[in-house]
Amino acid sequence: MNWLADLVPGATELSATKAGDAERLAAELASIGLEEEELFGPEITGPLVVARVLELEPEKHSNGKTVNWCRVDTGEAEPRGIVCGAHNFAAGDLVVAALPGAVLPGDFRIAARKTYGHVSDGMICSARELGLGDDHDGIIVLADLGLSGEAGDDATVLLGLDQHTLDVNVTPDRGYEYSIRGVAREYAGLKGIPFTDPAAVDVPDAASLPDAVAVTLADDAPIHDVPGCDRFAVRIVRGLDATTPTPYWMRHRLLQAGMRSISLIVDVTNYVMLETGQPLHGYDADLLHGGITVRRARSGETLTTLDDKTRTLDPEDLLITDSGGDRILGMAGVMGGADTEVGDDTSAVAIEAAHFEPVTVARTSRRHRLSSEASRRYERGVDHALAPHAAELAVRLLVRYGGGSADDAATDVDERIPAAPVRMALGLPAAIVGVDYSEDDVVRLLEATGTRVEREGDELALTAPSWRQDLVRPVDYVEEVARLGGYSSIPSVLPSARKGTGLTASQRYRRNASNLLADLGITEVLTYPFTSAGRHDDFQLDSDDPRRFNFRLANPIADDQPLMRTSLLATLVDAAVRNIGRGNKDVAVFETGLVTVPVERTVRKAPRYAPGYFPSDDERAAVFDAVPPQPRHLAAVLTGRLDAAGWWGPGRPADAHDAIELTRRLAGVAGVDAIVESADRAPFHPGRCARVTLPSGAEFGYAGELHPKVCESLDLPARTVAFEVNLDVVTAEPSATKDTGVLSTYPAATQDIALIVGRDVPAAHVTEALRDGAGDLLETVHLFDLYEGEQVGEYRKSLAYRLTFRAPDRTLTADEATRARQAAAEQAIARFGAEVRGA
Structure with a gap:
């Protein structure tokens, strides 16, 4: 909250130490679409003070451990005696002491207690004990953090531990809000007060000087004809001391944002990213060979990323390489390579600030299951005008705190294509939202988003600001008018149902079929439609069985289940097995869902269109034609007793006749008489399997007892029964739900x-x-x-x-x-x- 207050100085009600202000801010941000996820408040209560170590006496005890008996000045009349096991401090140092009565994170209560032969009247604290990081090797020495004070000062205030942090949920279409800059701009607009843009800094003119880094954008395979990179800026800082500690104020803000401090160079790039929304990457400049080339990967190339994993690259991956294009420096917008990683011996750092196309980054991130802070921002859209300004901010911080000097030369390769204005009728917001916005209101609200608005009669020519790449159609601007105009001003109107609508015959049948099974005590479940080739073997399917041909997902949720199911039973049996494993011996479950039934042995490619393009009817038809048939099936698995045991008798186990009878009744729900005949079809027992057809000859499904080998393979009890039917064929049946006439009152x-x-x-x-x-x-x-x-x-x-x-x-x-x-x-x-x- 104090970071936000820095960028919106006119917001006097932003006090990071007041819970009421934090709650009020959460409500105000929610009104413009930034919903609260969680509010973090102070976790320390009681006395936490700055203490000066007056003297310390090491003592070695019988358990082999050496501790320090310390006398510390806490600003009181008499010094306190405290036992401390750390050894990274000396007499005269200022430290942080929790006094009796204090409660630290984790409900750790401090009291005077006898230990190692002394009464320890408090505790000298480490960073981890105060919730300031994972460092537990030594206690906090204020001088090491660049902080100072006097004995007895309130350490809670000095360390910022009295502050509130608000976690808000950013929707995927508003990538610009993935930064303090973005949230501050929105908040300032809401309050109608000035906004201080941290990126509003002067940048040096890019020039092709001898010592400038040459950058070539060579994307020869763009996705949707959109270049993977259209802007690339590089700045170099030399003479750095990479071991210089990061200033405490920066480390604390990183911590509040959920990031740990690593080193000055990495912390600066992360800090600028959090503040502006522009991801940065730092290379060890002495390890770069010449210039930089941005290109797509070649088949078979590999890269060892900063997490020390070697990854096989895909031709769709966008890469950062050296000037020759042979040495890979990193995956664009996702993660850098280990070869040019900055370290303690880095003295010259090259700061990369680029604009990468969202789809390219998103696909690379998902393909390699590698999500980073950078990729999360790039795939949501980063301000394409921000790169050189963010690089300048990072350079200034490195020079200020790292003792380096910036090169005069700057690289800024800019191949952006200006977007054409979007035309919108002035009356469109009122027509869609249902609020009578005046023309002046529409213009004012759109200008508040940073949009350049030009009136042309009854239309507006709208040019989105560089940070709003989500504004591509008139309805996008209508949404902005509604949002900034206040959702509370939109009236709630209860819509009236139109006559003649309601459930279709197919929907009504599916609902009645599910109700029938539920009323009989069979539990409806939902399973994921993903399976594996091993399930075909479990089901004893023949090698030429059509159900063995599945569509394979390009990016499956689980590597061991990459196939789309062709049968509901393929996934439903897992639910039965899981319940049996939990001790439920009498299981009766059913599921209604889609299966994918390929009619061709080759995958038909669907056409792709650029983001923001709305396909025509014929183009949409081509997309749907590439999707295989997906009929809606219903399946059930029954094992154990179908009728419970009790005083009335021993109960009755489910058998094949129960499964067959249920298929009859499912057809009867639609007024169709099912025809049952014996059959031999996996995964059923060949002598206890029935094929169920309809009067038209359409195949409804199969029911019976599962094959003993199938039960053994799946760890199902012997004589488990099941069925699977195709609901779509029932509603297409000519006799389905036909009028049977007037009921006769005459005797039969x-x-x-x-x-x-x-x-x-x-x-x-x-x-x-x-x-x-x-x-x-x-x-x-x-x-x-x-x-x-x-x-x-x-x-x-x-x-x-x-x-x-x-x-x-x-x-x-x-x-x-x-x-x-x-x-x-x-x-x-x-x-x-x-x-x-x-x-």
């Missing part, structure tokens, strides 16, 4: 019939024949018995059905029901050579 007539057919004839086909032959009077067909034995002959079986007939307008006679039953039997006889048993 039932007729039983037993048919002898070949053992290989599916019962579902016989059922369909009876249904077709019986006519409109038939209401239901129910198979209630199956017999195989000597009475029906070898390779034959008897199927017993109960036929229910009903008329909508009268009571059926016995003769009518008998004739309908006979017509049904004749259809079965004609199709399958059936014999009527007992006839």
Whole structure:
């Protein structure tokens, strides 16, 4: 907050030590889109004072440890005696002492206590004990931090430990707010007070002097025809003492921003980045060979980055290389190389400040799983006018604190292409937002963003400021008018539903299908749609099974699951296994989701368009044509008891018939009668698997018991059952959700019939024949018995059905029901050579 106050000096209510001011600031920033993440306040209470060491006496104890018995002046009448195990200080040094009653971070309470034969009346503190870093090797000596004071001074104030820090959430489209400069500009605009731009410094004119660093921008493969780098500035500081400690005020601000202090050179580049938003990189200038070339990577090239990892580069990666282009210095906008890393022996540093294209940096960062403070800013958009000014700020700080001198020559290669103004109708903000903004209000609010506004009749010609690369379309400027005009001024209007809308037939069916399973006690889960080739082997899929052909993700979340699933069961079984592993032996889970079903063995490339370009209808159609079919499936896995055990009995385990019956009921939700026949399909048991089709012949899915080897491979219990169906084919079925007419109040007539057919004839086909032959009077067909034995002959079986007939307008006679039953039997006889048993 005190950093923000430096850039907005007119904001008198910005007191970093007052919690009320911090809370008020959080609310004000939230009103313009900077939402509060967390508010960090002082973590130390009680007396923390500057103390002067009067004398110290080393004492070696029986445990082999040597401690110092110190007499310290804390500004009180009598010195205090404190035991300290550190040895990096001497008599006369000013240190920081926590006195009895103080509470340090981590709820560490200080009290006078006896230790090593003395009563230690307080504690001399290290940086880590005060929350100022990880250094615990020695205690804080104020002179080492460049600080001074008098014994008894409040160390909490001296070290800035009484200050509040506000953490705000920056949305991805507002990269300029990823800096104190950006937040200060927004806050000053909100309050209507002046803003002090830290980047408003004079920079030397770039000239091709003999000692200037020559820079060549040679991007021969830009993404979307947008150069990967359009500006590159270099400044050199020589005669540095790289071991000079970073001033405490800078180290403390870095700490408040969540960064640790490393060295003067690195701290300065990080500080300028945090303040301005411009990432900088420092090279050891003595290790550079000639000039610098910016180019794309060549296939097979590698780079060892500053984190000591060797990375294989992609031809899309943008690189910083030496003048010959052969020696790689770093990945542009992401991380530098280890070859030119600055260290304690660095005496000359070359400061790089460049503008890199966001998409290039974002893809490199994700490709190499290497996210840095620099990449996070570049991929959100950095002010393209900032580079030489940020470099100048870093040079001034290095000269001031490192004792160096800046070269007169400066490099600034600028190949930026001016953006064309965006035209917007003056009345567009009012029409879209619903607030009656006056023309003067629109102009005033847009100018407050730094936009250059020119009136041309009823239109405005708008040129975005260099730091607002997100303003590319008229609606972007409308959003700015709404934001700066105040979200609170936008009325809340409850929209009225339009007549004739609501759920589509497909949505209604999917909801009813999920409700059916949930009502039966089966738990709905959600799994990620990513799988591995090993799952095909787990499922015992044949080598030519179409389900083995998956689309591979270019940038998978997990390396061991890079494929898009072609089956819901491929990922749903993981949820079942995880629950079983947690001790849940009776598992019944289902999932509704999309699967990816490639229809071609090659990936069809979708066209790409530059950011901000809105494709035409034909161009959008080409994008969607490249996407493979993604039908919506529903799958379930059942293991253990389906009916719980209790006083009423031992319960009942789930079996293949349960899975098959559930598929029937899922089709019945849409008013469709499913047809079930035996099948052999992985991952199911070949003798306990059913293929489920619809009256049109469309394949609905498969159900049954999983193959024993599949259960063993996946660590599932034996005889686990499952099913998977395609919901999209149901709603496309001609008979789906058809009007079945008026319910009849007349009594039903039932007729039983037993048919002898070949053992290989599916019962579902016989059922369909009876249904077709019986006519409109038939209401239901129910198979209630199956017999195989000597009475029906070898390779034959008897199927017993109960036929229910009903008329909508009268009571059926016995003769009518008998004739309908006979017509049904004749259809079965004609199709399958059936014999009527007992006839």
